[in-house]
Amino acid sequence: MTTNSPRLPQYYFKLACGAAALAALLLFSIGAAAIPSDLHILNNGHLRFGNGAEDSVNATGNLQQPFYYSTEAAAWRQMTYAFHPLDNAFAIGGDGADEWNLNGAIVDNPVLQDHVVDYAGFTSIDDGAGGYGVVVSTGTLTLDGQTLEVTHTYELAPSESFITITLQLTNTSGADMENVRYWIGTQDDYLGGSDTPLEEKGNLVNGAFLPIENASDRARAVQITSQEEGALFYTTHEKANTLLSNYGWWPNVFHTNPWTSVITHPGDGAYALFVRLNDLAPGESDAFTWYYAAGSLADLDAIFESVADAAASVSDIHYHGAAYAATVNLDGTGYWMAVPRDVEAPTAEQIQDGADYGDVTVAAHGSGPVNSGEAAIFAIAGLDADTAYDVYFVAVNDEDPPVYSTVAKSQFTTLAYTAPVDVATAEVTSIMGFTAASGGSVGGDGSDGARPVTTRGVCWSTSNPPTLDDNFTEDGEGLGAFTSALTGLTPGTTYYVRAYAVNAVGVTYGDTRSFTTQAVYAVTYDANGGQNAPADTDSPYVAGAAFTIAGPGDMRRTGYGFTGWNTQANGGGALFHPGSTLTMPAHNIRLHAQWRINEYDLNYSAGADGAILDGAAQTVEHGASGAEVTAAPAVGYHFVQWSDGVTDNPRQDANVTSAISVTAEFAINQYALTYAADTNGAIADNAAQTVDHGGAGEAVTAEPNTGYHFVKWSDGVTDNPRQDANVTGA
Numbered sequence: 001m002t003t004n005s006p007r008l009p010q011y012y013f014k015l016a017c018g019a020a021a022l023a024a025l026l027l028f029s030i031g032a033a034a035i036p037s038d039l040h041i042l043n044n045g046h047l048r049f050g051n052g053a054e055d056s057v058n059a060t061g062n063l064q065q066p067f068y069y070s071t072e073a074a075a076w077r078q079m080t081y082a083f084h085p086l087d088n089a090f091a092i093g094g095d096g097a098d099e100w101n102l103n104g105a106i107v108d109n110p111v112l113q114d115h116v117v118d119y120a121g122f123t124s125i126d127d128g129a130g131g132y133g134v135v136v137s138t139g140t141l142t143l144d145g146q147t148l149e150v151t152h153t154y155e156l157a158p159s160e161s162f163i164t165i166t167l168q169l170t171n172t173s174g175a176d177m178e179n180v181r182y183w184i185g186t187q188d189d190y191l192g193g194s195d196t197p198l199e200e201k202g203n204l205v206n207g208a209f210l211p212i213e214n215a216s217d218r219a220r221a222v223q224i225t226s227q228e229e230g231a232l233f234y235t236t237h238e239k240a241n242t243l244l245s246n247y248g249w250w251p252n253v254f255h256t257n258p259w260t261s262v263i264t265h266p267g268d269g270a271y272a273l274f275v276r277l278n279d280l281a282p283g284e285s286d287a288f289t290w291y292y293a294a295g296s297l298a299d300l301d302a303i304f305e306s307v308a309d310a311a312a313s314v315s316d317i318h319y320h321g322a323a324y325a326a327t328v329n330l331d332g333t334g335y336w337m338a339v340p341r342d343v344e345a346p347t348a349e350q351i352q353d354g355a356d357y358g359d360v361t362v363a364a365h366g367s368g369p370v371n372s373g374e375a376a377i378f379a380i381a382g383l384d385a386d387t388a389y390d391v392y393f394v395a396v397n398d399e400d401p402p403v404y405s406t407v408a409k410s411q412f413t414t415l416a417y418t419a420p421v422d423v424a425t426a427e428v429t430s431i432m433g434f435t436a437a438s439g440g441s442v443g444g445d446g447s448d449g450a451r452p453v454t455t456r457g458v459c460w461s462t463s464n465p466p467t468l469d470d471n472f473t474e475d476g477e478g479l480g481a482f483t484s485a486l487t488g489l490t491p492g493t494t495y496y497v498r499a500y501a502v503n504a505v506g507v508t509y510g511d512t513r514s515f516t517t518q519a520v521y522a523v524t525y526d527a528n529g530g531q532n533a534p535a536d537t538d539s540p541y542v543a544g545a546a547f548t549i550a551g552p553g554d555m556r557r558t559g560y561g562f563t564g565w566n567t568q569a570n571g572g573g574a575l576f577h578p579g580s581t582l583t584m585p586a587h588n589i590r591l592h593a594q595w596r597i598n599e600y601d602l603n604y605s606a607g608a609d610g611a612i613l614d615g616a617a618q619t620v621e622h623g624a625s626g627a628e629v630t631a632a633p634a635v636g637y638h639f640v641q642w643s644d645g646v647t648d649n650p651r652q653d654a655n656v657t658s659a660i661s662v663t664a665e666f667a668i669n670q671y672a673l674t675y676a677a678d679t680n681g682a683i684a685d686n687a688a689q690t691v692d693h694g695g696a697g698e699a700v701t702a703e704p705n706t707g708y709h710f711v712k713w714s715d716g717v718t719d720n721p722r723q724d725a726n727v728t729g730a
Contacts (some may be wrong), residue, residue: 003005016123039120042154043130045069046161047294048076051083052129059111061137061152062086062184068294072228073193076355079224079231079294081188081195087272088248089183090169093144095177099239099276100258104179105144108250112139123158132156141380146173160582161303162232162293169287179277180634181712184290185233185243185272187250191294192226199224199244199265199638204234205327207305207406216259222271230300235290236313236325238375239276244269283443288315312624314380314391314412319450321381322412328405332397334370336378338363341388341411348404363389370395373492385450418449419506425458425499425513426483433491433520433542439475439483440499440510453477458484460497465512468500491520491540493495518542521588525550528569528593530557541585551578552593559622559657560595598622600659604629604651609637609666625654631664636693636728641667669693671730675700680708696725 041047042056044064049056050064058064063086066079080086087109094103121134137152149170156163167184171177191197201219202211209232212219220236232543233242241258244265253270278286295303316323337351343360350357354365363383370376382388384455389412395405415678422443430437438458444447454477461470475482489495495517499510520540527533534553541547552562567573568593576582576591597689602618615629630650641647643663653660673689681704689697701721702710712718 003407004008007652025640039128040117040135041128041130042132042135042156042163042426043126044156044160045130046159047156047292048130049163050541052076055117055559056135056152057117057135057152058085060085060088060109061112061115061139061150061156062088062109063165065453066292068229068231068554070192070229070296072296073712075227077192077294078190080186081190081247082229082497084188086188087183087185087187087253089250089254090141090143090148090150090702091181092148092177093147094179094492094584096276096279100181100241100274102255107141108183108254111346112141113170115139124267125268132158133171140172144626146171146175146177148177160306161295161299162307164289164291166189166289167288167598168528169280170285171282174282175653176279176281180277180280180286182275182277182288183254185253185270187253187270188247188270189224189271189716191224192229194226196266196268197224197226199269199271201244201261201263203327204304204308207308207408208301210305213265215263216227217262219258219263222273225270225297228297229294230297231292231294232300232304232307233271233273233290233292234307235273235275235288236375236433237288237290237315237376238292238325240288241274242271243274244271246270259414273710281422282424283447291610302653308408313393313410314409317412317415319385319415319417320383321364321379321416322373322621324378324380324393325375325411326378326393326395326408328372328395330395330397330403330405331372333367333368334376334378334393334395334397335365335367336391336393337365337379338383338389338391339347341390341413342723343390345407345409345550346392348396348407351392351394351407352404354549356591358577360375383414390412393532411584415450417451417503417505419508420449420453420503421500421508422447423456423496423499423501423508425510426481428486428497428515428613431515431517432489433518433540434487434489436486436489436495436497436515436517437483438486438497438499438513439481441481442479442499442501444479447479448501449503449505449508451505453479453503454499455502456482456500457497458486459509460486460495462493462495464496464514465509466496468507469508490543491517519586521586523547523584523591525555525565526555526569526590526592527555529595530555530560530562530593534557540588541584545584546581547584549576549578549580549582549591555593557593557595559598560644561598563594563596565591566594600656601661602626602640602653602656602659602663604631604664605662606631606664607666609634610664612664616644620653620656622657623655626652628652631666632688633666636669637666638669640667671727673697673724673727673730675702675713677702680705681710691727693728694726697723697727699723 040055048067065085067076070077089108091106109326118136123133126132135154141148141150145706149172151168153166200211200223206686209223219242220240224231243256243258245253245256247268247270258274291307293303293307313325314322335352356362389409393408396402424441427441428438457473457475459466473484475484496514498512523536523539534550559617565576604612604616606612610633613630613632616625618626620626628650630640641648675683675687684701684703686698686700691697699721704710710720
């Protein structure tokens with residue numbers, strides 16, 4: 001905070017500079033040149049701001065030195081000393097228990113950042129020498145690390161002797177802003193050609209200035225008068241007060257406590273208007289309107305009455321209503337009536353009645369008690385949004401017959417529905433290669449712009465800023481916080497993301513955040529001579545991620561068995577087994593299947609009627625041939641076939657592709673026994689027999705013909721009948 005300077009040097013400075021200042025003013029008035037066409041000078045012939053050769057709004061967003069035109073002197077009269085423009089100061093933070101305080105951070109007459117002035121509502125006259133209408137100044141102020149958007153709206157009517165000024169402060173930082181204060185005034189007054197005008201604190205009551213009686217009384221007006229002229233600083237804001245001080249350094253002025261300030265100051269002085277504004281959450285705004293008027297003493301009462309009528313005794317304007325403040329000099333009941341803008345005005349009795357009158361439909365009306373000299377606040381409700389209204393007020397005492405106050409008229413327009421406000425973007429977290437997480441919030445009451453938030457989420461793009469024409473999520477509706485999942489991202493890419501909220505009016509975006517997705521690396525598998533290598537459906541991975549080695553699945557290689565994976569096809573790298581978990585390095589991984597050729601057992605066996613001579617048990621690689629193997633039958637037996645139907649004996653299995661286990665099958669030898677007789681005899685029975693090896697035939701009898709006898713068989717056997725036993729051949 002800036003400290004006060006000694007008073008004496010300031011006094012000498014003023015003495016030294018006064019003559020030069022007046023000389024400069026004189027030179028300007030004598031040597032006036034053509035006005036540059038690009039200037040915007042608030043000058044309606046009654047009031048002017050600036051020397052007439054400069055823009056009326058300066059880099060602080062404030063007005064240049066004020067002047068009013070004196071018809072008596074037929075000249076422009078300055079309203080501050082030397083060349084001083086109006087002064088202002090802003091403060092936030094610190095202990096705000098007392099309405100007025102000097103706590104926290106304070107800055108005076110700051111130059112606004114990103115300052116722009118909108119002249120769209122300004123009408124230039126007299127070839128640029130003057131103009132009237134609406135001028136809007138907007139800029140940014142940084143105070144104690146927090147940012148405020150400062151908007152001044154200046155409205156000068158074509159023929160009025162007062163200017164209407166509205167200050168709006170918007171918290172554009174991310175934290176709550178408390179103990180918000182504002183001062184506007186001058187460090188050195190001047191009026192009517194005099195450096196010692198009379199300053200008085202008071203209020204406007206029924207359109208007239210009424211001085212306060214005690215320093216502790218709230219005064220929303222300062223009246224400044226000289227012998228011939230007068231001026232007025234005035235607001236209706238409920239937390240406003242005024243202060244008077246000796247002239248000098250501006251911080252000395254606004255360091256004066258309004259509740260202990262003198263109530264009149266007859267010498268060389270200074271004055272200011274102090275306003276305690278509402279605390280501001282991020283995105284919130286507060287505003288107040290004040291008036292600056294000047295004219296001759298003869299016209300001052302009429303000017304003050306015009307100010308009182310124009311004073312938006314209307315505050316806290318919202319979508320469907322407002323607050324109306326009235327101060328009267330009687331005790332009784334106050335009545336108000338809101339009607340559409342510029343319709344026929346009601347009479348005092350019609351305001352009191354509150355009913356429709358003539359062709360006018362009353363929008364709203366109400367009443368309440370009023371006490372003389374005290375501000376009464378009335379709540380206006382039930383209005384339409386974005387609609388212009390006139391509000392009329394009259395007070396009536398309880399006497400018989402009743403006494404009515406002057407009918408006061410104010411104008412205001414209800415707020416238009418807006419797109420959502422106070423939309424914030426959450427930090428981006430869980431940043432991977434293809435996904436990330438963010439979200440945001442839509443603030444508290446009023447942040448929906450008076451229309452329900454129907455959709456909210458985040459949008460993102462590789463271009464800044466992202467919009468709903470890009471990728472976006474939909475994460476619910478209404479106020480409050482939400483989370484969002486960003487998917488389908490490209491690894492190693494910078495993205496911009498911001499929250500959004502949509503209502504029936506439009507879309508509002510939050511602050512933009514940027515992030516870069518992580519690079520990703522692939523895990524692939526090579527069948528390495530086989531077919532149907534598996535695929536990792538979760539690949540690619542960011543470095544450091546864990547992944548599981550795949551199994552072979554449907555991968556096959558004819559004649560081979562899978563043994564694992566290797567980083568080299570020839571098996572010379574690192575070996576990994578299915579199911580093991582690895583940490584992804586910062587490079588791609590390709591794993592090659594490792595194979596072992598299949599080996600098959602060849603088993604040859606024989607039953608009890610034979611034997612395998614050689615190679616009964618063999619091991620053969622896939623596609624190779626086994627050794628020759630012979631099945632030898634036992635005596636009296638012969639080889640028939642192998643159990644797999646093969647009849648080769650010996651056999652040799654070639655191009656083996658599976659295990660073989662076969663048994664040699666044998667059959668016993670059988671012999672034919674044939675018995676025959678020559679022409680001199682016959683065989684009685686069993687002449688033809690078949691007998692297994694080692695078996696016995698049936699008995700057979702050779703019967704001689706008549707006249708013959710049996711001699712022997714052809715093999716020399718003489719038995720008859722004969723029976724061959726242990727037969728081993730035919």
